[in-house]
Amino acid sequence: MDRAHPIFDTTASWPGEGSSRVPFWAYTSEAHYKRELERFFYAKHWCYVGLDAEIPEAGDFKRTVIGERSVIMTRDHDGEIHVVENVCAHRGMRFCRENRGRAKELLCPYHQWTYSLKGDLQGVPFRRGVRKDGKINGGMPADFKPSENGLTQLKVARRGGVVFASFDHDVEPFEEFLGPTILEYFDRVFNGRTLKLLGYRKQRIPGNWKLMQENIKDPYHPGLLHTWFSTFGLWRADNDSQLKMDAHFRHAAMISTRGKGGKVAEVTAGVDSFKESMKLNDPRLIDIVHEEWWGEPTVVMTTIFPSVILQQQVNSVSTRHIQPNGHGSFDFVWTHFGFEEDDDAMTQRRLIQANLFGPAGFVSADDGEVIEWSQEGFEQKPSHRTLVEMGGTDTADADHMVTETLIRGMYAYWRKVMGE
Amino acid sequence: MTSQIYTELLALYADYAAVVDSTDWNRWPEFFLQDGAYRLQPRENFDAGLPLCLLALESRAMIKDRVYGVRETMYHDPYYQRHVVGIPRLLSVTQTEAGEVIEAEANYIVFRTKRDGVSEVFNAGRYRDTILRTPDGLKFRLRLCIYDTEMVSNSLIYPI
Numbered sequence: 001m002d003r004a005h006p007i008f009d010t011t012a013s014w015p016g017e018g019s020s021r022v023p024f025w026a027y028t029s030e031a032h033y034k035r036e037l038e039r040f041f042y043a044k045h046w047c048y049v050g051l052d053a054e055i056p057e058a059g060d061f062k063r064t065v066i067g068e069r070s071v072i073m074t075r076d077h078d079g080e081i082h083v084v085e086n087v088c089a090h091r092g093m094r095f096c097r098e099n100r101g102r103a104k105e106l107l108c109p110y111h112q113w114t115y116s117l118k119g120d121l122q123g124v125p126f127r128r129g130v131r132k133d134g135k136i137n138g139g140m141p142a143d144f145k146p147s148e149n150g151l152t153q154l155k156v157a158r159r160g161g162v163v164f165a166s167f168d169h170d171v172e173p174f175e176e177f178l179g180p181t182i183l184e185y186f187d188r189v190f191n192g193r194t195l196k197l198l199g200y201r202k203q204r205i206p207g208n209w210k211l212m213q214e215n216i217k218d219p220y221h222p223g224l225l226h227t228w229f230s231t232f233g234l235w236r237a238d239n240d241s242q243l244k245m246d247a248h249f250r251h252a253a254m255i256s257t258r259g260k261g262g263k264v265a266e267v268t269a270g271v272d273s274f275k276e277s278m279k280l281n282d283p284r285l286i287d288i289v290h291e292e293w294w295g296e297p298t299v300v301m302t303t304i305f306p307s308v309i310l311q312q313q314v315n316s317v318s319t320r321h322i323q324p325n326g327h328g329s330f331d332f333v334w335t336h337f338g339f340e341e342d343d344d345a346m347t348q349r350r351l352i353q354a355n356l357f358g359p360a361g362f363v364s365a366d367d368g369e370v371i372e373w374s375q376e377g378f379e380q381k382p383s384h385r386t387l388v389e390m391g392g393t394d395t396a397d398a399d400h401m402v403t404e405t406l407i408r409g410m411y412a413y414w415r416k417v418m419g420e
Numbered sequence: 421m422t423s424q425i426y427t428e429l430l431a432l433y434a435d436y437a438a439v440v441d442s443t444d445w446n447r448w449p450e451f452f453l454q455d456g457a458y459r460l461q462p463r464e465n466f467d468a469g470l471p472l473c474l475l476a477l478e479s480r481a482m483i484k485d486r487v488y489g490v491r492e493t494m495y496h497d498p499y500y501q502r503h504v505v506g507i508p509r510l511l512s513v514t515q516t517e518a519g520e521v522i523e524a525e526a527n528y529i530v531f532r533t534k535r536d537g538v539s540e541v542f543n544a545g546r547y548r549d550t551i552l553r554t555p556d557g558l559k560f561r562l563r564l565c566i567y568d569t570e571m572v573s574n575s576l577i578y579p580i
Contacts, residue, residue, distance in 0.1 A: 199472025
C-alpha cells in the first residue's frame with residue numbers, strides 16, 4: 001500500500017476548494033456522523049415528525065424519530081399538537097412502544113410515572129412516601145419539583161397539515177427556515193386542504209443518510225437509471241425543468257413537466273434502461289389525471305434538509321422521512337396521502353401509481369439499491385472522493401437537468417455547518 | 421369433499437411457491453383470474469384499515485407488467501428467494517353464480533440469499549386468499565399478502 005496515500009486516513013481534510021468532490025469519509029466517519037446529528041438534527045433545523053391527519057382526535061399519538069432520538073407527537077384535548085422526547089424523566093427509559101395509539105396521558109410502566117399529553121409530569125407514585133405503622137417510608141425529597149421534571153418538550157411548527165419540530169427552541173421560524181422559494185413549493189402541496197392518510201411503507205437502507213438527500217437532488221440519474229421515467233417521459237433530460245434552492249443551498253426543489261417520452265436520440269441513444277417497445281398491459285399504472293393545484297409542472301420533488309423529502313410525482317403524493325441509524329444506515333419511511341376532496345377514483349389512482357414508488361416501486365426500488373452499492377464503494381476506500389461535476393462546479397440554480405448543482409449546494413452548506 | 425378441496429389447496433400453494441422461487445416468473449400471472457388482484461401490504465396498514473400496499477397489482481395484466489419490471493427494468497442486487505408456506509387453513513367454501521369460491525389463508529416465510537451473503541429472513545407474513553374454481557383449475561381472485569416484516573430490508577423485487 002502507498003504510505004503517502006493511506007486508504008484509511010483519519011486526519012484527512014476536505015479535498016480542495018468548493019463542494020464538487022465529496023470525500024468518501026463524509027459517508028463513513030462515525031465522528032462526523034455524530035456531529036451531523038448534533039448540528040443538523042438536534043440544533044438550528046426543523047425536522048419532520050408527521051401529518052396532522054395521523055393524529056386527528058384528542059389523545060391520539062404517533063411515535064417517530066428526529067435523528068436517532070425517539071419522540072412522540074400528541075394531540076391534546078384542545079386540539080394542540082405537541083412533540084415530546086420519548087425518554088422518561090425518571091430513569092431515562094424509552095417508554096412509548098406503539099407506533100400509534102390513543103391515550104389520556106403518557107405512562108412510563110417501569111415506575112408508573114405519568115405525563116400529560118403535553119409532556120408535563122403529573123404523577124409520581126409514592127412521591128410523599130408510604131405510611132406504615134405510623135411512619136412515612138421513603139418518598140421523593142421535599143424540594144422535588146414535578147414542574148421541572150417533565151419530558152423534554154420540543155418546539156413545534158405546523159403548516160398546511162404537516163408537523164415539524166425542533167429540540168432547539170431558538171431555531172428560526174419555520175417559514176424563514178424554508179425560505180421563500182422552497183416555501184412556495186411546500187405550499188403548492190400543503191395549501192390548507194385536509195389530508196387523507198393512505199398508509200405507510202418502510203425500508204431500511206444500508207447507506208449514509210445524506211445519500212437519500214443527494215438522490216432527490218440529482219436530476220441527472222432518473223432518466224438514466226429508471227426505465228419508467230426514460231421510456232414514458234415522466235422525468236427526462238429533454239423535459240422542461242427547473243432546479244431551485246434556498247439561500248443557504250440546503251433545501252431544493254426539482255421541478256419538471258412531463259414530455260412525450262419515446263425515442264429521442266439525444267437522450268435515449270445508448271441508454272440501457274430505455275425500452276423503446278415497452279407497452280403497459282394495464283395502462284392504469286400511469287393513468288395520469290392533471291390536478292388543478294399542480295399548475296404547469298407534473299412533478300416537484302422537494303428536499304427539506306436534513307429530514308424529509310416531499311414527493312409529488314404526477315398523482316402520487318407522499319412524505320419520505322429520513323431516519324438515520326448509524327453512519328451507514330437509515331430507515332426511510334414513506335407516508336402516502338391524498339386530499340379530502342378526492343373521489344374514490346382519484347384515491348384508487350393514487351394507490352395504483354404508488355406502485356412506482358416505495359421499497360418495491362418500479363422506480364424507487366432502484367434508488368435503495370444504488371445507495372447500498374454507493375456506501376459499499378465508500379467503505380472500501382474512505383480516502384477517495386466522488387466527482388459531482390456534471391454541469392460544472394458551481395452551486396447556482398438551473399433550468400435543465402444535466403447538472404449536479406443541487407448536490408454541490410448541499411455540500412457547500414454541509415462544509416459550512418460542519419466546519420470542514 | 422372438503423378433504424379433496426384441501427388437497428387441491430395444498431397443491432395450489434405448493435405450485436405457487438415453486439414458481440415464485442424459480443426465475444420462471446412468466447408463470448406467476450397464470451395463478452390469477454384476468455381481473456384477479458395481488459396485494460402485498462404491511463400489516464400496520466392492514467390493521468389500521470389504511471389502504472396503501474407495497475404493491476397493489478389490480479389485474480393479471482398489471483401483474484404481467486410487474487414481471488416485465490422484475491425481468492427487464494429494475495436494477496437490483498440479484499438474490500435467491502425461498503418460500504416456506506405453512507399449513508393452510510380452509511376458511512370457507514361458497515357456491516356462487518361465478519362458481520365455487522374458496523377462502524383460505526396460510527403463513528409464509530421468505531428467505532433471501534444474496535450472491536455474497538448468508539441467508540436471512542426477508543419477509544414473514546400471511547396469505548389471505550379468495551380463490552375461484554375455474555375450468556383451468558383454482559385461480560386467485562385476490563391474493564393478499566399481509567407482512568409482519570414492515571421494515572423492508574432495502575428493496576423487494578421478486579414476487580412474494
